[in-house]
Amino acid sequence: MISNAVGGLGKYILGAAEETGQFSFLVRSTFGWMTSYRIEWRQTLIQIVRIGVESLPVTAMTAFFTGMVLALQTGASSKHFFNEPLFVGTVVAFSLVMELAPVMTAIVVAGRAGAAIAAELGTMKVTDQIDALYTLGTDPIRYLVIPRFIAFMMVLPLLTVASDFTGIFGGYLVAHAKYQIPATVYWHDIVDQMEIRHFVHGFLKTFVFAAVVSLVSCFKGITTRGGAEGVGKSTTAAVVISMVLILVLDYFATAVLNAFGIT
Amino acid sequence: MIDAEGVIKRFGPRTILRGIDLRVETGETLVIIGGSGCGKSTFLKCVIGLHHPDGGKIVVDGIEVAKLKTEAEIADYRRRFGYLFQEGALFDSMTVWENITFGLRYLTDIPSGKYRGIASDCLALVGLKDVEDFKPSELSGGMKKRVALARAIAAQPSYILYDEPTTGLDPIMTDVIADLILDLQKQLKVTAIMVTHDMKAAYKVASRIAMFHEGKVLQVAHPDIIKISDNPYVRQFVDGKSEGPIKMKLKEFEAETASNAQPDKEGS
Ligand SMILES: Nc1ncnc2c1ncn2[C@@H]1O[C@H](COP(=O)(O)OP(=O)(O)OP(=O)(O)O)[C@@H](O)[C@H]1O
C-alpha cells in the first residue's frame, strides 16, 4: 500500500521531470531556430488572423463587463465612505491597465486559442501528421510552433490594449448611468493619475503570458499520445497549465517590474 | 543501399525489434511481411529517423542515421526518402494538391509555379484526377491512400518506404499500384522497402521478401523461394492459414487483449 503510493509518487516525479526536460528542449529549440532559420511568415500570418479573430469578441466582452463591475463596486463603496462616488475612473483604469486586462485577456485567450492549438496539434500528432512534416523536409517546431509563438507575441499585447479601452469604456457607461459622473471628470480621473510606466507595466506582462500560453499549448499538442482521448487530455492540460502559470507568473513578473521601478 | 545491423527498438518495457539484420541493395524492392504488431512500421520509422533505435545501427549510402547532427545533415538525409504512412497522414487542413506538393518547398528547388502541374501528374500516376482541390476529409479511404502515395513520390526520392500501399484498395487498383511501384523501380531506379499483407502484390513487386516475426527477421529470400519455403512460420503466413505455429500466440494475444479491454469498458 505504502510502497505503492511511494512508487506512484516516484513515477509522478519522474514523469514530471521528463516532461519538464522535454518542455525546456522545446523552448530552447524554438528560440534557437527562430534566430537561425527562415521564419514561415505565411503560417505566422494565418495564425495571427486566426488567434486575433477567434479571441477578440470574447476578450472585448470580458473586459467590457470587468470595467462595468469595477465601476459599480468602486462607486458603491466610495459612496458608502465618502457619500459621493470619487475616483471611479482612476480605480477602473489602474486595475484594468496594470492587472486585470493583461491577466484576464491572457486567460481568455488560453481558453480559446490555446485550447484550439493543443487540439489541432494533438490531432495532427495522433494521425501521424507531425511525423509527416518531418518526412517532407520540415519540422514541427519550425512549421507549427514558431509561427504560433510569434503570432501570440504579436496578438496578445494588442488584444490587451483593446481590453484596456473596452474595459475603461464599460466603466464609463456605468459611472455615467448609475452615478451621473460626467465624461470629463471620469477622463480626468484617469489621465491626471496615470503615467506611461503604468501602461508599460501591464503591457510588458502580456509578453510573458503570450510566451507561456503559446509554448505550453504547442508542447501539450505535439506530445499528445493515444487517440481522441489523448487529444482531450492534452487540450484540458494545456488550458489548465496555462491558466495556473499565468497567475503564478503574474506575481513574479509584477515583483520584477516593481524592482525595476516600472510600477 | 540501406544496411540495418542488429536494430533494437523498445517502447517502455516492451522490446519490439530484437535485432533486425537487413540489407536492401540499391535498385531493389524489398518487401516486408509479418504479423500485425510485429514491428514492420516501427522498422520503417527507424530507417527514416522518426524513431531512434535503442541498439544496432542503420546505414544508408554510408551515412549512419543516428550520427546525423546538424540540421543540414538531417535535411540532406531526408531528401533521399519518400515515406508513405500506413494511415496516410495527409494534412487535413490542406487541399489534395497542397498536400502532394508540400515537401517540394523543403526538399527541392522547383519553383512554386509548377507545383500544381506536378500534383496533377502525380495524381495521374496513382489513377486519380480532378481531386486537386478536395480536402482529405472529402476522399474515400482508398483515395486518401493514393493521394498519400502521390505525396511520397512527388519529390522523386531515390528511396521510398511504403507502409501498406495497397491496403484498402480494390483488387484492380491494387494491381495498378503494384505496377506503379514496379515502374518506379525499373525506370527511376528507386530503392524501396514495402510493408504489405497482400501476398499477391508482394510477389509481383518484390526483388526479395523478408518475413518479420517477434522482432526478428525469420527469412529473407527471393519471392520464388518464399513461395516454397519450408519454414513453418513463413509457410503459415504466406498461405494465410489459421493452423500453424503462429496460432498459439494469436490466441494468447486475443485472450490478453480481451482481459485488458474488460475493465476499460466498465470504466467508460
Ligand atoms: N509510439 C509508440 N509507442 C508505444 N508503442 C508503440 C509505438 N509505436 C508502435 N508501438 C508498438 O509497437 C508494436 C509494433 O507496432 P508496428 O506499428 O510497428 O506494427 P506493424 O508490424 O506495423 O503492425 P501492422 O501490420 O498492424 O501495421 C505494436 O505492438 C505497438 O503497440
Ligand SMILES: [Mg+2]
Ligand atoms: Mg504497420
